[in-house]
Every structure is written in structure tokens, then in C-alpha cells.
Amino acid sequence: MSGTTSTNGQPVRKALDGIKVLDMTHVQAGPSCTQILGWLGADVIKVELPGRGDITRGQLRDIPDVDSLYFTMLNCNKRSITLNTKTPDGKAIFEKLIQHCDVLVENFGPGVLDRQGFTWERIRQLNPRISYASIKGFGPGEFEDFKAYETVAQAMGGGMSTTGWPDGPPTSSGPQIGDSGSGIHMVAAILAALYQRTHTGRGQRVSVAMQDAVLNLVRVKLRDQQRLAHGPLLEYPNETFSDYVPRSGNASGGGQPGSALRCAPGGANDYVYVIIQPQVWAPLAKLIGRPELVEDPAFATPEARLPHLDEVFGVVEAWTQGLTKFEVLEKLNSIDVPCGPILSTKDLIEDKSLRARNMIADVPHPERGTFKTVGCPLVLSDTPVEITTSPLLGEHNEEILNEIGWDGKGAKELQAAGVL
Ligand SMILES: CC(C)(COP(=O)(O)OP(=O)(O)OC[C@H]1O[C@@H](n2cnc3c(N)ncnc32)[C@H](O)[C@@H]1OP(=O)(O)O)[C@@H](O)C(=O)NCCC(=O)NCCS
Numbered sequence: 001m002s003g004t005t006s007t008n009g010q011p012v013r014k015a016l017d018g019i020k021v022l023d024m025t026h027v028q029a030g031p032s033c034t035q036i037l038g039w040l041g042a043d044v045i046k047v048e049l050p051g052r053g054d055i056t057r058g059q060l061r062d063i064p065d066v067d068s069l070y071f072t073m074l075n076c077n078k079r080s081i082t083l084n085t086k087t088p089d090g091k092a093i094f095e096k097l098i099q100h101c102d103v104l105v106e107n108f109g110p111g112v113l114d115r116q117g118f119t120w121e122r123i124r125q126l127n128p129r130i131s132y133a134s135i136k137g138f139g140p141g142e143f144e145d146f147k148a149y150e151t152v153a154q155a156m157g158g159g160m161s162t163t164g165w166p167d168g169p170p171t172s173s174g175p176q177i178g179d180s181g182s183g184i185h186m187v188a189a190i191l192a193a194l195y196q197r198t199h200t201g202r203g204q205r206v207s208v209a210m211q212d213a214v215l216n217l218v219r220v221k222l223r224d225q226q227r228l229a230h231g232p233l234l235e236y237p238n239e240t241f242s243d244y245v246p247r248s249g250n251a252s253g254g255g256q257p258g259s260a261l262r263c264a265p266g267g268a269n270d271y272v273y274v275i276i277q278p279q280v281w282a283p284l285a286k287l288i289g290r291p292e293l294v295e296d297p298a299f300a301t302p303e304a305r306l307p308h309l310d311e312v313f314g315v316v317e318a319w320t321q322g323l324t325k326f327e328v329l330e331k332l333n334s335i336d337v338p339c340g341p342i343l344s345t346k347d348l349i350e351d352k353s354l355r356a357r358n359m360i361a362d363v364p365h366p367e368r369g370t371f372k373t374v375g376c377p378l379v380l381s382d383t384p385v386e387i388t389t390s391p392l393l394g395e396h397n398e399e400i401l402n403e404i405g406w407d408g409k410g411a412k413e414l415q416a417a418g419v420l
């Protein structure tokens with residue numbers, strides 16, 4: 001609970017205070033969801049395979065024998081219990097956990113929990129108030145039994161066919177829209193199920209398919225797919241069109257044209273993305289020292305500029321190339337032109353404003369020292385997020401067994417038997 005007090009003197013509770021999440025997630029898609037639930041105040045109990053835990057604990061390690069950044073950056077504000085849910089004692093403890101919690105979240109391969117006997121029917125029988133939330137690669141249909149990773153979802157959700165350059169291969173995006181994109185969709189679905197439970201008293205089955213989450217984020221390209229029936233997409237830089245939306249490099253994809261323009265001194269990320277709204281053309285032309293283009297019939301209107309956007313942006317780039325991306329940011333914002341310098345990961349992790357807002361946060365970890373993580377992008381005025389470290393494997397075994405009233409074999413015996 002937060003130490004803050006409200007105006008009526010009552011302690012300010014976290015938004016999801018009192019909600020218990022049984023977190024059976026692994027890798028990225030599921031953990032990104034439950035981490036946000038934890039940040040919003042839920043008690044997240046992460047159930048992990050004894051001995052190994054979430055596979056990411058040991059993947060891409062930068063320090064020997066210490067939980068990887070892959071794990072620590074996706075599992076803050078959680079507690080960890082190890083449990084082999086394939087053993088009889090493990091199943092009995094898992095049943096008690098189901099009865100104890102409000103939401104079960106998992107992103108195993110298709111059918112994993114069913115094979116262990118934990119079907120939705122069984123889970124809701126154990127606890128009618130629990131919602132059972134699953135992230136899978138695909139929804140019901142021909143692909144439902146297939147496993148999926150980030151790039152599989154990007155490939156099959158329209159991300160890769162629409163990303164990259166017209167003459168280059170399909171490309172995946174840096175942002176993990178298949179994994180963390182699905183995770184944040186799942187957060188919304190779980191919150192809706194929790195809200196509805198306040199009326200019905202019942203939990204529900206909640207599903208997000210990674211393919212669907214990517215497709216949702218590729219929505220505007222499906223808009224353009226339908227517009228293609230009426231002719232070429234004039235705002236695209238592409239010269240030829242087939243019967244599908246082509247990759248269009250850095251074209252803005254919106255109703256306002258944009259382009260990434262080179263800046264000084266010419267490094268890999270010395271670019272600024274500039275969008276030319278109709279109303280900014282006149283001040284922009286003057287700022288870049290080309291006032292004659294305000295009246296020039298080939299440049300004066302958005303319609304006139306559309307067929308030769310390369311030339312239009314070339315004129316602006318002749319100006320940006322003499323300035324750093326931050327100088328361009330300042331000058332363009334002074335005349336209200338939307339623009340964004342291309343920030344590298346180094347720029348971001350050192351960014352003062354992101355650090356001031358805890359969007360780049362320092363988190364002390366008992367074994368690795370302090371690590372940096374990306375904070376919570378959801379901001380609630382009364383219940384600020386406090387980021388706490390990711391748990392060590394099985395760190396809360398005994399504490400959680402006590403909480404759920406487990407009165408079977410003790411922790412040491414269970415551990416020796418490979419249950420914990
Ligand atoms: C990501 C993915 C491809 C990984 O595949 P995988 O490493 O083969 O892992 P699976 O989830 O299929 O299987 C996990 C196995 O570990 C077992 N396991 C995991 N935790 C366990 C526990 N606490 N106790 C006992 N067994 C456990 C499971 O029972 C399963 O074994 P089984 O196949 O014998 O039933 C797969 O989980 C998947 O498709 N998930 C859904 C989509 C998704 O979220 N993808 C993105 C991940 S970022």
C-alpha cells in the first residue's frame with residue numbers, strides 16, 4: 001500500500017490493491033502484462049518451474065549466475081513461488097492458489113494447462129470468481145495449435161509485410177508489438193473482466209491472440225488495403241502498386257506526409273522525422289530560407305506537394321543537414337511543426353526527462369546491484385507506481401504457502417521432492 005494519504009486522511013490504496021494474480025507466464029508476452037498489473041497494485045504471484053524458473057532468467061545473461069536483464073526488466077513488483085504443477089502435491093498447491101487468486105494469467109504453448117488437468121471448467125469449478133487469461137499465438141481456427149514468438153506474430157499479423165523498404169525484405173519492428181503489444185491488450189481485457197465481476201460475481205475466460213493484437217496495431221494498413229481498390233495510394237512514396245499494401249519505408253502512414261531527414265553531423269541516428277501539416281507550410285518555407293515556395297504553384301498546397309513529396313522533403317532536408325537533430329527540434333517546434341529527432345537507445349537511457357519521470361528507472365536488485373528498467377507508461381494521479389525489484393527464484397515459497405493455508409508437507413520436504 002502506498003504511504004500517501006488522500007485529502008480525507010485515508011491511506012491511498014493502489015488501483016488494483018486487493019487483486020491477486022496467479023502468474024503462470026514466461027518469456028515476454030505474459031510477463032509484460034502481469035508486470036503492469038503489479039505496477040497498478042495487484043499482488044502478482046509468479047509460479048515457476050523448480051530449479052530453472054522462467055527460461056528468461058538464464059537467457060542473454062550479462063553477469064554470470066545472476067538473473068538476466070531480460071527477466072528483471074519484465075518481472076518487477078512480483079513474488080516468486082517455484083512449483084512443479086505436474087506432481088500431485090504441486091497440483092494440490094496450485095489448486096489452493098487458484099482458490100486464493102482473482103486472475104490466472106498464462107502464455108504457455110497451446111493446451112499445456114489442459115494437459116495438466118487445469119481446464120477452464122476445472123478452474124472455474126475451483127473458483128467461480130477467477131478469470132482465466134491466456135495469450136496464445138492464434139485464436140480458434142487452423143493455427144490454434146501452433147506456438148508463436150514475437151516475429152511469428154509480426155509475420156502473420158501484417159507487421160512484417162508492411163514494414164521496411166519497397167525493394168527490401170519484410171522487416172520486423174524494434175518495438176515488440178507481438179509480445180508486449182499482446183501483453184498490454186491482455187491488461188485491458190483482464191481489467192474489463194475484473195470490472196464486470198463487480199456486477200456478476202463471476203470471472204470469465206479471457207483470451208488474446210498475438211496475431212490479433214498485431215493486426216489491431218496494423219489497422220491503418222488494412223484501411224489502405226481497401227483504399228487500393230480505388231487507385232494508387234498517393235501519399236505513399238512507392239512508384240508502383242500491386243493488389244496489396246506495399247512497404248513504404250518511413251512514410252508517415254497518416255493523412256499528413258512525413259519523412260526522416262538527415263541532420264549534422266551525419267551519424268546513424270542523426271535524423272529528424274518531420275511532418276508537414278497544411279498550416280505549417282508557409283512558416284516552414286520561410287524558416288528554411290525558401291519563402292518563394294509559399295506561393296509557388298508546385299509547392300503551395302498539400303495537393304500540389306503530394307505527387308513530388310521526395311522533392312518537397314529534399315528542400316527541407318537541405319536545411320536540416322546543416323543543424324543537429326536537437327537544433328532542428330527546437331527550431332521546428334518554435335513554429336509548431338510536429339517533428340521528432342531519432343533517439344538512439346543510448347539517448348533514451350540517458351534522457352533527463354525520462355529519468356525525471358521514472359520512465360527510465362533505477363531498480364536495486366539483491367544480486368546484480370542496481371539495474372535500469374523502463375517504467376510504467378500508465379499514470380494514475382492518486383496512485384503512483386512504485387517500482388520494486390523482480391523476485392529471486394522461489395524467494396517467496398514459504399510466505400506464499402503460509403498465506404494460502406497449505407497444511408501439507410513442509411517447504412523443505414517439498415523442495416527435496418522437486419515439487420517446490
Ligand atoms: C513461447 C512458446 C513458443 C515457448 O514454447 P516452449 O518453450 O516449448 O514452452 P511451452 O509453453 O510450450 O511448454 C512449457 C512446458 O513446460 C512445462 N512447465 C512450465 N512450467 C511448469 C511448471 N511450473 N510445472 C510443471 N511444468 C511446467 C509445461 O507443462 C510444458 O510442458 P509440456 O509440453 O510437457 O506440457 C510457447 O509457450 C507459446 O507458444 N506460447 C504462447 C504464445 C506466446 O506467448 N508467445 C510469446 C512468448 S514471449
